């Protein structure tokens with residue numbers, strides 16, 4: 001009998017972050033090597049009874065798009081009422097092909113798709129809380145009502161949506177484990193190293209998918 005460092009149980013949820021066409025090769029905001037997450041995520045999915053996904057879901061003209069700020073370029077920053085915002089190429093626009101979840105995900109038992117970033121003036125990297133740090137997506141309440149105590153996170157991108165979601169999971173009172181080989185990063189100006197530091201400080205665990213049994 002194999003033994004694993006961590007065992008997926010009835011109170012664990014696999015949360016698959018933003019595995020959408022625009023973050024995959026050829027997409028508007030392609031994460032380097034982004035499609036490498038799909039195999040590990042599908043394998044993880046077979047270990048978890050409970051799976052949820054997120055979908056970045058912006059209206060056209062969203063405040064996180066460089067094109068919404070005259071004179072600004074993608075990957076620059078601006079100050080918005082809630083703080084500094086990185087500006088991105090237009091991506092994951094509601095109802096467009098770029099916003100679709102990858103057809104190569106094999107997670108037929110997924111139970112929830114949570115959409116985020118749909119308010120025109122607020123970005124939402126986190127699956128739990130928008131970038132103003134106060135507007136809730138409702139995910140914490142959903143998880144609590146269903147009795148989940150631990151969230152395993154994977155997907156795109158490690159240093160933005162995965163990292164912020166993991167930290168907010170901790171803040172909402174859940175255990176959080178980021179499955180490193182099932183994530184890829186954007187890594188903008190040291191953002192990946194910063195994200196791992198912030199996650200560690202928040203009590204987020206870091207694990208390889210091979211160490212997880214189910």
Ligand code: VGL
Pocket residue numbers: 017018023056088125156157158159160161162
């Ligand atoms: C993301 C940048 C902008 C992500 C979403 O999924 O990590 N990054 N929108």
Ligand code: ZN
Pocket residue numbers: 056057058064088091092117
């Ligand atoms: Zn986005």
